[in-house]
Amino acid sequence: MTWRSRFITLGSAGALVIGLGQAAPATAGTPGAASAAPGIPGERHTVTLLTGDVVQVEGQPGGRQVAQVVPGAGRESIRFRQDEVDGKLSVIPSDAMPYLQSNRLDKALFNVTDLIAQGYADEQSGSLPLIARYSDRISVAAVPSLAATEPGPELPSLHGRAVREEKRRAGEFWKAFGGPQIMAGGVERISLDRKVRASLDRSVPQIGAPQAWAAGFDGTGTTVAVLDTGYDATHPDLAGKVVGSANFTPSPDTSDKFGHGTHVAATIAGTGAAAGGTRKGVAPGAKLIVGKVLDDTGSGEFSWILQGMEWAAASGAKVVNLSLGGGPTDGTDDLSVGLNEISARTGTLFVVAAGNDGEEGASTVGTPGSADAALTVGAVDRQEALAPFSSRGPRVGDLAVKPDITAPGVGIVAARAAGTSMGTPVDQYYTAASGTSMATPHVAGAAAILAQRYPQWTGQQLKDGLASTAKAANGLSVFEQGGGRVDVAAAAAHTGVYATGTLNLGPLNDTSGPIRKTVTYTNTTSASASLPLQLDLRRPDGGTAGDAVRPDKSTVDVPAGGSATVTITVDSARLVRGNYTGRLVAGGVHTTLGLVKEAPKHKLTVKGIGRDGKGTMYGMTLRGEDDRFDAVGDIFGSYTFEVGEGAYYIHGSTHDGLAPDEETTHVILPEFEVTKDMTVVLDARKAVPVEIQTPRPAVQNGILSYFTHREFGSRRITDYGMDFDGTRRVYVTPTERVKKGTLEFGTRWQMTAPMLTSTVLPSFDLQAELFYYGSSPVFSGVRWLRVVPVTDYRRVDVRGKIALVAPDENSYDVEKAAADAAKAGAAMVVITSPAGWSTYTKWRPQGDRLPIPTALITRDQGKRLAERAARVWTSLLLCGMPVSPYLYDVEQVTKDRVPDRVVHRVTDRNSATVITGYRKTGAAEWAKEQRFSWRPWETYAVNQYQRFMPTGRVREEVVTADDTIWQHRVKHYYSWDEMNPLNGGMVDAPRTYQPGRESTENWFAPVVRPAIPKGLQSSRSGDGMSLRVPEFVDAEATHYAFTEGEIDSTPDQEVARLYQDGRLLKEAPVAWGAFPVSPDPATYRLDLSVSRTTPNWQFGTHTDTSWTFRSQRPAAGQDQLLPLLQLDYGVPTDLANKAPAGRRTAIDLTARHQDGLAGPKVERMTASVSYDDGRTWTNLRLVNQGQGRFRAVVDHPRLDRTNGFVALRVRAVDAGGNSVEQTVLRAYGLA
Structure with a gap:
């Protein structure tokens, strides 16, 4: 299943926001081509997001991945949400969510897996290609360049422009996004300029082309545009055929270095000269114009294709062949929208490959084949059987009929570009290839022949003419073949009536009421025609629609040279739920019909209540059995969705505490049925604490991450989150045991001895929690220092004491506060954080140090300590432990339900002990290290920050021992390499641990040398x-x-x-x-x-x-x-x-x-x-x-x-x- 989430808008109760309906691009290339997605052990990728944040991914044995999120400069306070759906990872910064919710940003910009697969990782590209769409009220040509971008060509069909964000300046772009320049500039949406790929001879006779030739129709007078990888101008089969060309790629010219475009062009209109005329194209009389929109590797960006489509239509092409495609969409993506607009404006017919993802199942037709106006082509073999690779419908989102038609696409022999080896070369001049790429030019050639016969026809009429005369195969559904295999002999030599090719009648539900749709018949002869009508519409189980779907007449009379219509009425209340496909047959033509009767939709209101009983903001994920109703985003107070009947789950999270990052509450509704309008409540008051009990004092010291994993129906979904290092408490709501599928909730803890503890003397009811500032000096052992509140150093003596200061928000400057205290002779400074500010900063062992130990305290605790110290002599007994002798790496997991108490007690029964030595390899005094963990069902292990450990030291590390898979990584720490644990260093093979076992391991122990380690293979x-x-x-x-x-x-x-x-x-x-x-x-x-x-x-x-x-x-x-x-x-x-x-x-x-x-x-x-x-x-x-x-x-x-x-x-x-x-x-x- 492909992930197609929608986003919701902030605010009170509102209506449904229509889903994006887009999946990330998939190759439409030669079937069986290797994926470019990460996965090879040791293969590394770095992806700079639009926001300037960086995600680093490395392949591991067994197909697993580790991923590291590194915030961009100045973005250390940003939260990141991660989702893994069907093995694809998305990382979404919290400040990007509002733009995603309002559909101003394309979620594909944050799909890390697909960005890598498309070649947009940093090692592959130093820029990120974007499409900016503008308000209709402004002129695109007059809009100034966006910050940190290089402007590209205008895209009139989208009222937009292609631009490229410089990755090294991504932070600059993001700061400007949403600011005056963007808003005044009228930017309505920024989307990824996705890549598409080439969708890789008895085939010409198979579709009846020789009969059309015999009747005098070979495409003469028709111009067909081939938008592909260019063409081989020296190939004998294309001599004199190409009358115009243009290049829209970074390649230097239109020559075909890949071989795909030459093969496609010759299939349409090749002369067969290199084979003595035996390997002619479908329409050898047609002329060709060639637009190079795919580069020399067979891939291209949306903007290149859009430019090529505009050029082709403006250059007089009646038919445009697009043997290329991206991933499945609902037909509202940029490329599909552009195709529809150009088709409506110019009357050009775009013939498009359906894609080669058929083996992934239904709803795999890719863009731009998902466009309404496209004549979308699937592939059959020589025996008329559907090619296994041929993408199938229905279309994502509205479940419309796609593809529209099929054609031969298996083992097609056509021209081979010089110096290329695409497919299976036959000889110097020909190669055999398979794919919907090969099927598409058969249909484009057929359209050229039909356009020769009916030069006044529009693209839509050509589409209808071919689809309504196609040869339907028994045993194949409409969602596999559309109208059937193209029959150019029937289309061109037909002496009767053509009909609407495809008619979508749904989706519908019980509340839809009767609907009416029209089928149009066009008579091209000089005699009237009376055609009996026969409607057959069935579900896959054989059940029929009966008279719930009926034409308004049993016979249609079509006047000579004129047209007539038939109205089809659908009474949805009388239909059984399910998918119905079939045809309305009228004599020798047919209209392909598709209808989906689905469950009724209901209003689902989600209310969010905080721990204080008031409405609060939740980050929320709603997932259902039908992914069309998925929603991801933030709600405040309540929000109302329109969803289909069925099973759903919700995971909501909210943040409480004095600062926004000290507590997190998770509310999980793992299983509920929507059968009517209903309200569900995310109530943080019902949450219980997640308790981690350790044998020795330990505090969280690192990013605290969590996940909810849910499998039900065909869904396999994981929602992740990472909280700041300062998060101290996690709460979760108890749940009932799930009845269907599985549920896991888990949290990941990294706990060490506290670096600094304090006791107030004389004692009173205050636990003063102190947190070292990131660049503070630290001390080891015990100190007893008096506390002196300071408002003016001239009035107090802080020599050898703790200066307790409380700057306001406007004067909060830690470095200055430490310098002032040191100048006054203080032994230490404790700074009260302003209201709403976090007290936690991550301490780092290297870099410039402040002059004296510097710690932060919460506003409430600092205020109480200051009041106490102002009244009576008060001191702090401080205990410093810069390096913890122990570490608890804890993966807390609850399965199938969240119990009333969530307690993970670290014992020998659930943990293993690893005595770990961090060897010195030279001058580096510190090592960076981190353990990544996978649950058995998990593809990606995501973490954000590394931990620090002195070299030449040993630490006792207690690790959760169950079915969790762990991988330890260690790298010596250099001050200039602050946040990159995945960039280099040494890694252990993924492993599980046995409860109660103690083992020893040493990092970088001799002899370090080349070898095949255990866990890898050559x-x-x-x-x-x-x-x-x-x-x-x-x-x-x-x-x-x-x-x-x-x-x-x-x-x-x-x-x-x-x-x-x-x-x-x-x-x-x-x-x-x-x-x-x-x-x-x-x-x-x-x-x-x-x-x-x-x-x-x-x-x-x-x-x-x-x-x-x-x-x-x-x-x-x-x-x-x-x-x-x-x-x-x-x-x-x-x-x-x-x-x-x-x-x-x-x-x-x-x-x-x-x-x-x-x-x-x-x-x-x-x-x-x-x-x-x-x-x-x-x-x-x-x-x-x-x-x-x-x-x-x-x-x-x-x-x-x-x-x-x-x-x-x-x-x-x-x-x-x-x-x-x-x-x-x-x-x-x-x-």
Whole structure:
């Protein structure tokens, strides 16, 4: 199912806002083409949103993803809402929600999964293409450029303009959005300039073209526009056919470097000259004009296509072929709206591919094929069976009939552009391809032939003429084939009447009342015609509409050269609910009918009540079995929706507390039926606290996230949210156990010992909660300091004391307050936050420090403390713990219901303990780290901020142990790299933990070297090797990292070379990705050389690894693991990665095959050691301990006889002759 949510507007009770009805684009390219969405382990993408916020995504084993949200500069106080629906992630900043609700912004701008799939990730594009639509009252040409954008061409059909937002200036654009420039400029909507893709010979006779030729109709006198990838001007089949061309892409010219446009053009009007005339197009007499709207990769943006459509219509094209498409929509997207407007204004017929997503099921017809005016084409094979890939109706949203017609689209042989290999090449001049792209030009050619016969006809008449004479196939529904397979012989040689091609009669419900629709018959002959009418309308179960749907006559009399109408009446109250499809047949023509009788709609009023009993704002999600009635947005007080009958669930959240981010309340209505007008109440007063009980004192120290996951009917939905670090309390409403499907509610906690606690002395009824300011110095241990309220430092003595200050909102300046207190001699300053301001800021270990410890306190607590200190001598007993010795990573989950008490008590029965060491690798004093978690049903694990841990330290980490999947990530922290834990660093393989288990792990422990870690695999399929060899794997063998030169500007240098029987096949910067090989048995050698030398990276500075192995093409369809031997190391070192100099040390060496491969037995191993970076080597004596394990005893020299480091060189060979040799310079240090 595809996500098509609507948005609701703020305010009191209101009416339904019509849904957007748009899904993100999907490829309409060659069936079976690989998706561009993220998912390959280690594949990273960074997406800068329209707002300047950044989402970083990285693929993980098993198809999972981790995602990190990084607020834009100055946007640290913004909340982010995440939704995962059917595996697609959207991230919506809170300040964008009002614009989405008012439909001024396109939600596709925040669909991270699809932005990546369309090529709009930052590594693929430095700008974000947009379409700005303007008010009709202004001239688009006179509108000034939008901030931080590059203006593009005008789009008259939308009264808009294409623009490109510079991502590096996205924050600037967002600040201007909604401001005077935007409002005065008349911008009504900003939408994503989505991409569409090319929708990839007996076929010409199959549709009756030779009979039309024989009758004298071959398209002569008709001009057909092909809007595609350009054309090959040198191809014999197109010689003299193209009379005009234009380029709307960034490509330099209209030449076809992809091959799609040439194939399509020749299918329409090719001469077949390169095949002696045997491979003519459908309308070989037609002329062509070619607009290049798809680039040399076969994709294009909405604005390019819109420009091409305007050009084609203005250039005299009667028919325009669009063998391209995006994702399913309801026909109100920019591209569909533009097509409808141009069609109505010019009378041009646009023939459009339905798309190639049929294997995903119903409602998969993509834009612009979803446009009302489009003649939308599905695909059949040579036996008239529907092609499995052909997209099906009904249309998203209103359930209208689409496609309109079908044509041959499987194995179509047509012209091959020079130098291209699209499809399956037949010879130098021809290639075979499949897709609705290939079906569409058959219909465009048929339209050209019909236009030759009836040159005065409009595009709508041509559409009706073809659809009403198409050949319907038994066994296929209207939503699969529309009117049927195009029959150009019947259309062009027909000597009778044409009818309305398609008529949509619904959707309807019991309250719709009788409706009437008209079918028009046009007689093109000189004799009147009397045609008997036969209406057949059925549900999929065979049930008929009976006389609930009836024509007003049994025979229609159509005068010569004139027209007549038939009125169809639908009495919806007499229909059984369901989908009805069929035809009204009149002699040799038919009108395709579609009708949906659905459940009645009712008014659903949602009221929001806060914890204080008053109306309050809720962020709310409403989801139903029918996703047309989904709603996402904010409500205040109450809001009324019109929804269909059925099951629904609501998740609402509201924020209470002195500051807007200290408490969060979740109200969940997981299961309720709408059968009449009704009201539901989101009542925060019923919520109970989520209690996390830990064995030792612990406070939340990081982003607090939550989710609600609901599966019912065909829906699979997860609503996420992340609250600021300062959120201290979470409440949730108890629920009944769900009767259908599943429910999970969960919260994610990151809890450590408090950095700073305080006790008021002499004691009284006040718990003073202090929070370090982000750049405050911190202290360890206990201090006892007197509190002195300050309004004027000239009147008080704060030397050696705590200065308690209370600036108002206008004078709130933490840095100045700390400087003033330090100047007065204070030992510490405590600042009372102004009303409504948060007391929490995230403390960071590096960067400039304030002159004295600085903490924040809430307004209420600060006021009471000041009043107390003004009356009596008052002090604070302070306990500082800058680095917590323990961490609780808690995933609290309730399943199928939320109980009356939500208590998660951390014990050995639900938790595991990991003693974690954070090794030093050089000068970096701190590490950034974070655990990402997935529930079993979850695709994306989303988090926002990293945590900080000093290097050279050990921490006890207690992790929830159930079916939650965890992944730990660690990166050494540099002050200039503040918020990017996904950009580089080392990652663990995803894992679950066993309750009660204690384990030990060390990050960046030696030896760090290239290897295939446990959890990744390198394999071969067919004649291609898929190599997955990270450059940095530490001693755990499940921790891995990649070179980071492009990320961190570190001087990483790497090169991989693959040899076959001694011949170099491919050189690449990394041993990661696809490497083509020959099918025959051969000996391969993979060499990988990696260097990294910075003050922060002193171990494993250079590695050379060489794998030798045998391989040949595996059986068809098999994925064969490669016999690449891997080396693991066990070297006893301290937390600084150093072993004792002048001492004997035993090190363990293991040779293994990659996970999942029971390769040949390891037979032998050799090893040597160097203390001068490999200039001289000393062989080591190894003891074979079996199963590929060896032990070496190393006598380390005195430190002054070394360079302070140990280099290792190891070689291992298995019984099959596969081998590995690895050299690691500065593998570990000596001390």
